[in-house]
Amino acid sequence: MRSAKDFFVPLAVGAPAPVREIPARPSRAIHFFDPSNEKMAAKIPQMVGTVDVLLGNLEDAVKADNKVAAREGLIRIGQETANLGGDSGTTQLWTRINSLDSPWVLDDLTALVPAIGDKLDVIMVPKVQGAEDIHYIDRILAQLEAKAGITRPILVHAILETARGVNNIEEICAASPRMQGLSLGPADLAADRRMKTTRVGGGHPGYLVRQDPPKDALGVSQIDASRAIYQQDLWHYTISRMVDACAANGIYPYYGPFGDIADVVACEDQFRNAFLLGCVGTWSLHPKQIAIANRVFSPSVEDIRHARLVVAAMGDGTGAVMLDGKMEDDASLKQCLVLVRLAEQLAAIDPELKATYDAIELDN
Ligand code: GLV
Ligand code: MG
Numbered sequence: 001m002r003s004a005k006d007f008f009v010p011l012a013v014g015a016p017a018p019v020r021e022i023p024a025r026p027s028r029a030i031h032f033f034d035p036s037n038e039k040m041a042a043k044i045p046q047m048v049g050t051v052d053v054l055l056g057n058l059e060d061a062v063k064a065d066n067k068v069a070a071r072e073g074l075i076r077i078g079q080e081t082a083n084l085g086g087d088s089g090t091t092q093l094w095t096r097i098n099s100l101d102s103p104w105v106l107d108d109l110t111a112l113v114p115a116i117g118d119k120l121d122v123i124m125v126p127k128v129q130g131a132e133d134i135h136y137i138d139r140i141l142a143q144l145e146a147k148a149g150i151t152r153p154i155l156v157h158a159i160l161e162t163a164r165g166v167n168n169i170e171e172i173c174a175a176s177p178r179m180q181g182l183s184l185g186p187a188d189l190a191a192d193r194r195m196k197t198t199r200v201g202g203g204h205p206g207y208l209v210r211q212d213p214p215k216d217a218l219g220v221s222q223i224d225a226s227r228a229i230y231q232q233d234l235w236h237y238t239i240s241r242m243v244d245a246c247a248a249n250g251i252y253p254y255y256g257p258f259g260d261i262a263d264v265v266a267c268e269d270q271f272r273n274a275f276l277l278g279c280v281g282t283w284s285l286h287p288k289q290i291a292i293a294n295r296v297f298s299p300s301v302e303d304i305r306h307a308r309l310v311v312a313a314m315g316d317g318t319g320a321v322m323l324d325g326k327m328e329d330d331a332s333l334k335q336c337l338v339l340v341r342l343a344e345q346l347a348a349i350d351p352e353l354k355a356t357y358d359a360i361e362l363d364n
Contacts, residue, residue: 007177011142016153018177022251025121026346027052028297029284030094030183030254035073036066044077048084048091051290052281052349055094058108059126060188067104071111078116085119087152090349094157096124100133109137113144113154120154122180127188128158130168134175141178153178159256160242161185162192169241173249181252182242183283186235187259197234200259202270207232233273243278255282264292271296280342298346298353299339305360307336307343312362 008018030053033040047054056074058067078085078093085093095112098104112120125137134156141154156178160166166189173179186201197204211227239255246253255274258267271282271293281297284290299307310328313321320329328336347354 010146011139012146014146014149015142016145016151018153019155020177022155022180024252024345025052025092026281026349027092027252027254028281028346029053029290029293030055030281031284031287031290032057032061032096032257034062034066034070035077036062036069038073041073041077044084045081047287048081048089051091051284051294053092053094053121054084055096055124055283057096058104059096059098059102067098071104071108075112075115078112078119085116085121089119089121092121093119094122094124095120096126096159099127100125100136101127106140109140109144113141113150114148117145117148117150117154118152122155122157124157124159124183126159126185127161127165128172129162129164131171131175134158134172134179138176138178155180157181157183159183159185159188160238161188163189166238166241169245170248173245173251179249179251181254181280182246183254184235184238184242184256186256189238195234200257201235201255202258202260202263202266203231204234205231207234235270236273236277239274239277239279247278252280253278255279257283257285258289259285261286261288264288268292268296294350298350299343301356301360303339304343304357305362307339308360309362310336311340 008020010017029051031047031051032055033044035041035056044054056070056077058070058074062070074095083090085091093116097108123137123141125133128134137156141156145153156176157180158165158172160169160182165172169182173182190197208229208231210229213221213223213227214225215221239253242253255271258270260266267289274282275297282293284293309323310333313323314328314333317333318330320327322328343357347357
């Protein structure tokens with residue numbers, strides 16, 4: 001086993017020093033685009049500054065015949081688009097490489113890192129099964145960074161989309177100082193688990209609980225009577241595991257794709273559940289999902305107002321106070337600080353949101 005100290009020694013001579021803390025950069029929406037699709041690629045420059053992350057997708061949804069065009073398109077976009085990716089980028093540049101069992105992934109890495117390694121903030125790795133997959137990527141990235149003279153390590157994000165990956169979630173999160181976060185991959189995960197849903201993310205009307213039947217005067221259950229049903233969330237367990245594993249390792253959890261683009265209402269519900277449970281962002285598969293994600297993954301004005309009131313009332317942060325008839329103490333202060341700090345990070349990159357938060361008044 002590697003000594004804990006070795007985690008902060010580069011894995012190749014000349015590679016940049018591993019980070020000690022993952023930067024908390026806002027990433028409410030990770031907007032996927034296919035760099036081999038010229039129409040989509042042409043829109044990328046105008047999207048810079050309107051979304052937290054633009055992700056050039058090389059994996060699923062890109063046809064085998066277009067894999068090389070997608071890789072080359074992403075390199076062109078990375079090299080030519082102003083303010084995209086790297087330390088000075090107003091929008092981060094991520095990619096999703098092909099899976100480790102594909103014939104394309106090695107070429108993805110050896111082409112991307114020398115060409116745009118200084119622009120790529122995060123590499124998303126699909127179908128991660130265990131720590132060994134992250135170790136493999138970690139070592140190759142160090143070698144390629146050293147060779148290319150890259151001075152800032154490229155971070156790694158794993159998609160949770162195999163049953164084995166879910167079983168190994170803690171070791172995946174802890175496998176490298178490069179680990180930036182995890183996303184839920186509900187389509188592949190459903191298939192791998194042999195779940196019986198054909199949807200990409202979201203709920204399912206068959207996954208429900210039903211109110212108990214009423215009884216008649218003789219105490220006989222009326223099972224055919226009308227009863228309330230409550231649809232349950234198929235993804236609650238996995239998202240909860242992701243949130244705990246990420247928090248315990250100082251990295252960030254994300255919802256994944258919501259495939260029913262037309263159903264913006266259910267999409268917003270799923271995103272909000274993920275936000276409330278602890279996720280910091282989600283994927284966007286269509287421009288209209290960017291607006292939903294930006295709204296949902298930014299704390300509300302009411303929450304920030306309440307949080308600031310608690311922070312102001314709690315003084316040195318110890319003891320307890322009563323506000324609007326509710327008890328607040330050291331622990332609820334910490335909850336409020338999570339929201340206040342997130343709002344500060346988002347306000348730093350989103351002037352409209354900053355103006356909204358700045359206008360909050362506390363005196364009533
Ligand atoms: C995403 O990649 C998924 O499989 O849901
Ligand atoms: Mg997938």
